[in-house]
Amino acid sequence: MKYIRNKLKWLQKTARIVPVVQNKYDPKSFFKNIGWAVFLLTILWWSAVGTNLSIRTLRGGMYGVLDIVSRMLPPDMASLPRLIGPTLETIQISIWGTILAILLSIPLGLLAARNISPHPVLYQTSRLILNTLRAVPDVIFALIFVAAVGLGPFPGVLGIGISSAGMLGKFLGDAIENIDSGPMDALKATGAKKMQVITYAVAPQILPEFVSLSLFRWEMNFRASTIIGIVGAGGIGFELMTSMRLFKYKEMALILVLILVIVTIVDTISSIIRKRII
Numbered sequence: 001m002k003y004i005r006n007k008l009k010w011l012q013k014t015a016r017i018v019p020v021v022q023n024k025y026d027p028k029s030f031f032k033n034i035g036w037a038v039f040l041l042t043i044l045w046w047s048a049v050g051t052n053l054s055i056r057t058l059r060g061g062m063y064g065v066l067d068i069v070s071r072m073l074p075p076d077m078a079s080l081p082r083l084i085g086p087t088l089e090t091i092q093i094s095i096w097g098t099i100l101a102i103l104l105s106i107p108l109g110l111l112a113a114r115n116i117s118p119h120p121v122l123y124q125t126s127r128l129i130l131n132t133l134r135a136v137p138d139v140i141f142a143l144i145f146v147a148a149v150g151l152g153p154f155p156g157v158l159g160i161g162i163s164s165a166g167m168l169g170k171f172l173g174d175a176i177e178n179i180d181s182g183p184m185d186a187l188k189a190t191g192a193k194k195m196q197v198i199t200y201a202v203a204p205q206i207l208p209e210f211v212s213l214s215l216f217r218w219e220m221n222f223r224a225s226t227i228i229g230i231v232g233a234g235g236i237g238f239e240l241m242t243s244m245r246l247f248k249y250k251e252m253a254l255i256l257v258l259i260l261v262i263v264t265i266v267d268t269i270s271s272i273i274r275k276r277i278i
Contacts (some may be wrong), residue, residue: 133166
């Protein structure tokens with residue numbers, strides 16, 4: 001009996017502490033949610049109509065895909081010695097394209113950070129340049145440089161480097177704006193110059209993140225290097241385009257296998273470097 005009384009007292013205390021949840025019907029919120037749902041469904045339907053989404057067409061196209069895959073197997077290993085050179089060239093394009101992107105992104109990123117940019121005009125100009133670089137695809141840059149300097153890997157390096165600088169500079173500027181301002185204020189109070197503030201207060205905070213982002217961009221640049229070769233910017237992409245045009249599906253399969261292997265190696269190297277730095 002005493003146990004039951006104690007239990008009832010505990011329940012009464014708990015009832016006083018726990019607030020009563022009242023489910024109130026809010027017509028305004030209900031119709032607002034309905035409106036958003038209708039809006040999103042309308043956007044999805046409009047996009048589906050514009051892109052000609054069709055399950056029937058996809059089902060019919062799968063037979064063609066299976067036919068091409070059957071012609072690709074097994075890969076033509078006899079072409080491997082000839083493809084080693086273009087594959088190494090693609091790696092070289094991605095390395096130097098990433099280095100060029102880093103060199104270009106550092107000054108643009110510093111100027112695009114509101115908390116350390118020396119003037120609002122420079123800040124807005126740098127942001128505009130970075131937005132422009134990100135808006136133009138790397139293939140377009142590669143086409144421009146192929147027309148300017150000719151065929152080969154060099155226009156590929158220029159195209160990838162300038163295109164990647166837009167992304168790296170944007171993230172660098174955002175990272176600088178989000179750093180802890182305490183070390184910066186402390187150095188400024190001691191009379192440190194702008195470059196000293198950047199070296200000893202800004203760089204230590206953003207360096208791990210920027211290195212990680214640069215390694216990730218290197219992985220992306222290798223994939224991009226295989227694409228820009230299609231427009232004549234060197235690398236394995238040119239061989240891939242030639243194989244597709246000549247219907248050499250077994251050779252094309254070998255090229256895809258090589259790309260997969262190199263992407264895996266690049267990803268592994270990036271992970272190792274990232275773990276050692278971060």
